[in-house]
Amino acid sequence: MQKHSIYKAFKPFFLLFSIALLTSGSLLATEDSEIHTVDSTEAHEATEALDLHGDTKAADEHGSEAFNAGDMIMHHVTDAHDIHMMDIGGHAISIPLPIILYSVGDGLSVFMSSKFEHGHAEHNGYILQHEHIYKRDVNQSEDPASQGFLAENLGGIFSGKPGAFVDLSITKTTFGILLTVLIMFFVFMSIAKSYKRSPNEAPKGMQSLMEPIILFVRDEIAKPSVGPRYEKFLPYLLTIFFFIWTANMLGLIPFIGGFNVTGNIAVTLVLALFTFVITNVSGNKYYWKHVLAPDIPLWLYPLMIPIEIMGVFIKPIVLCARLFANITAGHIIILAFMSLIFIFANQYGTGAGFGVSIVSLAFAIFMNIMEILVAFLQAYVFTLLSALYFGAAVEEHH
Amino acid sequence: MEILTILLDLANAYMGAGIGAGVAAIGAGIGIGRIGGSALESMARQPEAISDIRANMIVAAALVEGAAFFGIIVCLLIALK
Numbered sequence: 001m002q003k004h005s006i007y008k009a010f011k012p013f014f015l016l017f018s019i020a021l022l023t024s025g026s027l028l029a030t031e032d033s034e035i036h037t038v039d040s041t042e043a044h045e046a047t048e049a050l051d052l053h054g055d056t057k058a059a060d061e062h063g064s065e066a067f068n069a070g071d072m073i074m075h076h077v078t079d080a081h082d083i084h085m086m087d088i089g090g091h092a093i094s095i096p097l098p099i100i101l102y103s104v105g106d107g108l109s110v111f112m113s114s115k116f117e118h119g120h121a122e123h124n125g126y127i128l129q130h131e132h133i134y135k136r137d138v139n140q141s142e143d144p145a146s147q148g149f150l151a152e153n154l155g156g157i158f159s160g161k162p163g164a165f166v167d168l169s170i171t172k173t174t175f176g177i178l179l180t181v182l183i184m185f186f187v188f189m190s191i192a193k194s195y196k197r198s199p200n201e202a203p204k205g206m207q208s209l210m211e212p213i214i215l216f217v218r219d220e221i222a223k224p225s226v227g228p229r230y231e232k233f234l235p236y237l238l239t240i241f242f243f244i245w246t247a248n249m250l251g252l253i254p255f256i257g258g259f260n261v262t263g264n265i266a267v268t269l270v271l272a273l274f275t276f277v278i279t280n281v282s283g284n285k286y287y288w289k290h291v292l293a294p295d296i297p298l299w300l301y302p303l304m305i306p307i308e309i310m311g312v313f314i315k316p317i318v319l320c321a322r323l324f325a326n327i328t329a330g331h332i333i334i335l336a337f338m339s340l341i342f343i344f345a346n347q348y349g350t351g352a353g354f355g356v357s358i359v360s361l362a363f364a365i366f367m368n369i370m371e372i373l374v375a376f377l378q379a380y381v382f383t384l385l386s387a388l389y390f391g392a393a394v395e396e397h398h
Numbered sequence: 399m400e401i402l403t404i405l406l407d408l409a410n411a412y413m414g415a416g417i418g419a420g421v422a423a424i425g426a427g428i429g430i431g432r433i434g435g436s437a438l439e440s441m442a443r444q445p446e447a448i449s450d451i452r453a454n455m456i457v458a459a460a461l462v463e464g465a466a467f468f469g470i471i472v473c474l475l476i477a478l479k
Contacts, residue, residue, distance in 0.1 A: 070477075070478050073478075074478060318464070321464075321467075321468060321471075322461075322464035322467065324471075325464065325467035325468060325470065325471045326460075326463070326464065326467055328471065329467050329470055329471065329474075332474065377456065377460050378460070380457070380460075381457060381460045381461065381464075384457065
């Protein structure tokens with residue numbers, strides 16, 4: 001009886017979710033048509049003819065009807081300068097984001113990404129090609145392969161090279177991070193307020209939702225792994241746990257363009273860097289003794305010392321790569337299942353597409369549910385391993 | 399010289415990526431299979447520790463799967479470049 005009522009409660013949720021997945025999948029089909037729209041003004045023709053990456057050839061080979069699964073997947077998984085939600089009849093529907101560029105000669109340029117018109121227009125001497133920004137080279141320097149445009153050049157800013165610029169825009173990933181931070185602030189400040197207001201009453205509302213999870217992090221992750229000094233590290237562990245979990249969950253929402261925050265290796269690298277810095281700064285002399293002068297026979301030293309020193313660096317790198325690979329691979333699998341529909345439709349006709357869509361949709365829904373588990377699990381594993389490293393760093397002599 | 403031209407052929411890179419992804423999946427399968435197997439055995443021996451064992455099994459599976467994912471990402475980078 002209880003199982004039946006749970007099913008009834010979740011039925012509208014599943015229905016809505018599958019409708020959202022199906023419509024977002026079908027609207028993705030018009031992806032490639034925007035590459036081939038030709039505009040009449042000169043600047044538009046110039047940007048269309050520009051082929052700074054040399055890979056628009058592949059689309060032309062198959063004709064404008066072809067669905068390039070690899071391109072579509074990479075476009076959704078990598079960063080972008082606007083939040084691209086769908087294409088309707090060749091027009092892209094997207095939320096523009098601020099572009100912030102600083103260049104040596106022209107100073108700071110701030111404008112919305114809609115001025116680029118999805119890569120078809122030039123603005124202030126900058127163009128957007130395949131989600132990279134290039135600046136028109138007024139000095140006509142360097143190699144003809146650049147076709148009169150310069151790529152981003154951070155070193156050039158410090159050396160004052162004319163035409164060097166750096167791209168500091170609010171991209172989709174940055175916006176995702178800001179959104180995660182906003183959600184976390186909203187949730188946790190309201191919980192803190194209710195704790196301060198009524199400290200000895202039973203928790204209710206958002207408090208009662210978050211309290212078991214916070215206690216879970218403290219009692220299952222921090223206390224057993226760090227040991228008696230866990231309170232020093234608890235704020236960092238809680239922050240990282242909820243940040244990774246919220247960022248992972250944000251990437252699972254189907255329609256709004258998919259924020260691949262933790263699937264960006266720069267983001268996970270910074271998180272791993274935090275763990276690395278905190279571990280080594282709070283390492284006591286027994287920690288360093290274990291790394292640099294462990295209690296082993298002398299003839300093992302040439303073997304163990306390099307391994308231990310590499311281990312100090314490799315452990316955070318592995319943390320970074322594990323989170324990045326798990327989340328990115330999950331997104332790619334879901335996108336690949338949805339592209340299967342269009343690959344079949346292009347090869348064998350629309351009927352085959354419809355037939356495959358049932359199977360594809362079932363698998364995509366299953367993968368999405370699995371990704372919800374993975375979102376929590378990866379946050380748990382990252383936090384647990386960070387706690388274990390902190391525990392090893394502050395461990396007292398037996 | 400022939401070997402070099404064969405090795406530098408781009409098509410072999412794609413084949414290598416495919417085989418690599420398959421081998422990574424085999425590795426993950428073996429690892430997680432062993433974890434699941436021993437977890438189930440120990441659950442049968444001690445039913446009162448089932449929830450503890452289940453939690454640790456999931457953690458170990460996530461760590462092993464991380465290793466498989468390194469291989470998958472490398473193969474994906476080969477195939478998509």
